[in-house]
Amino acid sequence: MNTLETYLVVAAVLFCLGLLGVLQRRNLIGILISIELMLNGANINFMAFNRFLAPEPAVGQIIALFVMGLAAAEAAIGLSIILALFRRLHSINIERAQRLRG
Amino acid sequence: MSFPGVENLAQMAFWVTLGFTLTGAFIAVFPRNILYNVLGLSLCLAGIGGIYLCLGSFFIALMQWLIYIGAITIAIVFAIMLSRPLYTAVPERKVPKVALATAAGAVFLVAVLGVIFKTNWKPAVERGKDWSVAAIGHLLLTRYDLVFEVISLVLLVAIIGAIVTAGYSRRLS
Numbered sequence: 001m002n003t004l005e006t007y008l009v010v011a012a013v014l015f016c017l018g019l020l021g022v023l024q025r026r027n028l029i030g031i032l033i034s035i036e037l038m039l040n041g042a043n044i045n046f047m048a049f050n051r052f053l054a055p056e057p058a059v060g061q062i063i064a065l066f067v068m069g070l071a072a073a074e075a076a077i078g079l080s081i082i083l084a085l086f087r088r089l090h091s092i093n094i095e096r097a098q099r100l101r102g
Numbered sequence: 103m104s105f106p107g108v109e110n111l112a113q114m115a116f117w118v119t120l121g122f123t124l125t126g127a128f129i130a131v132f133p134r135n136i137l138y139n140v141l142g143l144s145l146c147l148a149g150i151g152g153i154y155l156c157l158g159s160f161f162i163a164l165m166q167w168l169i170y171i172g173a174i175t176i177a178i179v180f181a182i183m184l185s186r187p188l189y190t191a192v193p194e195r196k197v198p199k200v201a202l203a204t205a206a207g208a209v210f211l212v213a214v215l216g217v218i219f220k221t222n223w224k225p226a227v228e229r230g231k232d233w234s235v236a237a238i239g240h241l242l243l244t245r246y247d248l249v250f251e252v253i254s255l256v257l258l259v260a261i262i263g264a265i266v267t268a269g270y271s272r273r274l275s
Contacts, residue, residue: 002116002156008218010120010153014127014146016211021131023203024195029182033130033143036174040150051157055226058237061162062246064154065238068169069253073260075174079181080264086185 007048015041028082028092032075039071116156123149134195136182144175161235 014037021034043064050060086092126149129142147170154163242250 002113004223005218006120007153007157009215010123012211012214012218013124015214016207017127017131019210020203020207023206024200025131026195027136029136029178029185030139032178033139036143036170037127037130037146040147040170044150044153047154047157047159047162051159053223053225055228056230057158057233058230058241061159061238062241064162065165066249066253068165069257072169072174073257075177076260076264077267079177080268082181083184083268084270092185 004048004052007044007051011041011044011048013041014038014044026093026095028078028085028094031094032078032082035078036071036075039067043067115152119149119152119156122146123153140175140178140182143178144171147171147175158233161238 018034018036018038018041021037022031025031025034046060046063046067050057050064054060082092085097089096123146126142126144126146130139130146131142133139133142147166151163151166151171154166
């Protein structure tokens with residue numbers, strides 16, 4: 001039923017799916033999509049703790065809002081880097097972008 | 103007075119939303135066609151908005167639908183449109199990489215599940231009841247105003263940086 005654990009398990013599953021995507025994909029846009037999944041898993045955690053445990057109900061919502069703002073900034077920067085990389089390499093496969101390889 | 107069916111209906115809606123969210127997440131990660139991934143991501147994000155609604159915050163659910171589905175998903179679709187032609191073949195995935203990634207994800211999931219079920223969660227002693235948007239706005243402009251300003255600055259710099267990165271690369275190539 002609607003307990004804290006239900007929400008936490010959903011958040012953990014989303015986070016692990018995102019982690020799996022980041023590790024196994026080679027398409028840069030696919031990696032970006034997986035990062036969005038991970039951020040959303042963390043956000044669900046904040047909202048669930050806010051609903052069930054926290055002393056002030058506004059604080060968790062504010063943190064969720066901040067995470068959304070940072071996710072928007074990250075998506076804008078990431079997508080523009082992907083476009084620049086595509087113009088230079090004619091590919092968005094991450095294994096081709098190896099000039100800075102250490 | 104209360105209707106006995108309403109509780110069950112809300113419960114059912116919650117589980118359906120959960121199903122949509124997890125299905126969307128699977129579609130976002132596993133298919134190799136990037137367009138399916140984006141559609142799955144938007145389904146998953148819409149479901150997460152529904153979960154926020156179940157958690158009692160209509161405002162954050164609206165923000166989720168507006169920012170994530172209205173802005174970020176659309177931006178990703180634009181990036182797909184501007185980058186790789188959809189008809190070119192995608193390279194096959196390497197088996198060891200997929201196996202290692204799955205193992206890492208599974209280990210992490212088991213660890214987090216262990217933490218979730220072994221911890222004895224205790225609610226705070228005194229819990230406020232103020233769920234209004236006015237309280238959020240008040241806290242944003244008093245206790246968290248520095249964070250608020252910094253996030254605005256980060257967004258501004260990100261927008262300028264995105265324009266410069268995408269624009270200069272065109273001039274260079």
